[in-house]
Amino acid sequence: MIRSSWADVEIPESTVHEHVLAGAAARGDHPALIDGRNGQTMTYAEFAHGVDRLAAGLAAAGLRPGEVLALFSPNTLLYPVVFHAALKAGATVTTVNALSTGKDLSAQLRDSNARFLVTISAFLDRVEQASGQVEQIFLCDSFEGYQTVVGLMGNDHPTPSVAIDPKTTVAVLPYSSGTTGVAKGVMLTHRNLVANLAQFQPVIAYTPQDRVIAVLPFFHIYGLTAVMNAALAAGATIVVLPRFDLNEFLGALAQQRVTRVLVAPPIVLALAKHPAVAEHDLSSLQWVMSGAAPLDGDLAAACAERLGCAVQQGYGMTELSPVSHAQPFGTASAKPGSIGGLLPNTEARVVDVATGADLGPGQPGELLVRGPQVMLGYLGKSAETASTIDAEGWLHTGDLALVDAEGDFFIVDRVKELIKYKGYQVPPAELEAVLLAHPGIADAAVVAGHDATGEEIPHAFVALAPASTLSAEDIMSYVAERVAPYKKVRAVSFVDTIPKSASGKILRKDLRATL
Known part of the structure; x- marks a missing residue:
């Protein structure tokens, strides 16, 4: 067993909203959230007041402790307000992927038993496909016939005071x-x-002077x-x-x-390779953290050299809240x-996939975290829970x-x-x-394909850089010169883009479905 080299930190016996909002009102006019497109600003005092008023409005609208509110929205200034107001009212928030189809949304609303839904008008076409799954819908913007979040905030009801046991009460219900x-x-x-949050703060060391870009979606646990x-x-x-959007992102930075x-x-790949990066003054950047999928060391080094700041990596998963x-x-x-x-406060083991025996330094095996x-x-999935978390935690x-x-x-890599x-x-x-190190390749993914005999083979999907004329044979030869013979890429398909989830993970199942 491996223990953290950090000293244990004290974990406050508080709720999420109490922890996050503890010093908010006292920060007054210090900006909490800024719209990266138009500069609209919400101060900490406004944030704290908004959470109080919306919690009161949601409670008055009928949201009860223990119920579920679904939040189906891209990142907005109101997203954190809605999230913490729902928690303050005693509810659980299920965060919905902004790319979800109407069918996906309907399934999540049904599985989570959500009563309230908060969304934006641009998503109403998909919301309508899930009609009947929730009792009330509120919009972060406005559309005729719908109640608004801002309207809910304009009330003089008392702020709800709900007794919550932090150890047993579910705060957020994201879907893997x-x-x-x-x-x-x-x-x-x-x-x-x-x-x-308590474990992460000594490592990330945020200060009130920091400005943090939120392009990671808040609905994903990494962004949240x-x-x-x-x-x-x-x-x-x-x-x-x-x-x-690369230009919008660079402009906001x-x-x-x-x-x-x-x-x-x-x-990170775009920051390392795209010519538009050179058109912007990014001298304020101190640190780039990559997560959600493995980051190649050479790519991190290339990005760090170009930006003149540290490019580092972390690891986590939704089931770990998410950082370990x-x-x-x-x-x-x-x-x-x-x-x-x-x-x-974190322990880990690396174990043999077949036997479960603990492995030593330098030996690859499945990562276990406690x-x-x-x-x-x-x-609602006790069998899946038991197969993921063993009897020793x-x-x-x-x-x-x-x-x-x-x-x-x-x-x-992933075991699967x-x-x-x-x-x-x-x-x-x-x-x-290896593929991403080639200047003629903009992006790439490798999945298990099959040869004519049915044998599994490495099959590469490649998006070429502009003006690149690489052939499949060129790519296979390039890889073959750099890896062991059994690791060679044995088939190549060219695509315009590599499909990825909102958190940046390659959607390998979508690529495999095309073979």
Whole structure:
């Protein structure tokens, strides 16, 4: 068993909204949230007041403690207000992927038993496909015939005071991405989230002087915890963008003098390679953190050299609230490709996939994690919960990792994503890193394909850089020169873009479906 090298931190016995809003009103006119497109600003005093008034409005509208409110929206200034107001009213928030179809939305509303839905007018076409699943709908903007969040806030009702047990009350119910199976509701308690915020703060070291870009979606646990709640709890300023558009993103970084960037590997790739980056003054940047998928060490180094700031990596999953590992802010020489060490109050094991035996330094195996950030379980799925969290409290991540003698971890790949070629295990992430190093390749993904005999083979999907004339043979030869013979790419398909989830994970199942 491996323990964190950090001293344990005290975990406050508080709810998420109490923890995040503890110093908000006292910060007064300090900006809490800024719209990265138009500069509209919400101060901390306005944020705290808005949460109070909306909590009262939701309670008056009939939202009761223990019920579920669904939040189906891109990032907006009101998103954190709605989230914390619902918690203050005693409800659970189920965050809905902004890219969900009407069918997806309907399934999540039904599975979570949501009574209220908060959304935006642009999503009403999909909301209508899920009609009948919820009792009341409120809009963060406005549309004829619908009640608005701002209207709910204009009340003089008393702020609800609800007794909440942080250890047992589910605060947020995000749904796992479904990239390797059917999406499941992940029950994260108030204690899970507060614990992870307390564990993460010494590592990320946010200050009130920081400006943090929020291009990661708040509906994803990475954006919700590591950006939205962690930054607000520390008194930092969040620069909000509703989606990733490279020019809009670069403009917001420059105009708002952003200091911290938390993203997924596709954005690190853009920052490292795209010519538009050179057109913007990004000198305010101090730190780029990548998560949600493995980041190649060479790509991180190329991005760091171009931006002149640290580019580091962390690790987590929805079931871990989400962070368990991270390279700490201010580290002068982080190891290339490492996700860093364990957060405070966290333990880990690396075990043999077949036998479950503990492995030593440098030996790859499945990563197991134990700590206060481990989820309560999957909603209504006791068998799946039991197969993920064992009797000793170890969460089986499904990720292949290794740890070195100094306690730094490296993710090799997903256990389920490994390609078996003639008995050898081939990690797709390793081949993707090789492909992305080629200047003629803009993006790439590798999945398990099959040859004429039915044998599993590494099959690469490649999006070429502009003006690139690479052929499939060129690409296979390039990879073959850089990897062991059994790891060679043996088929190539060209695509315009690599499909990814909103959090930046490659949607391998979508690629496999085209074979």
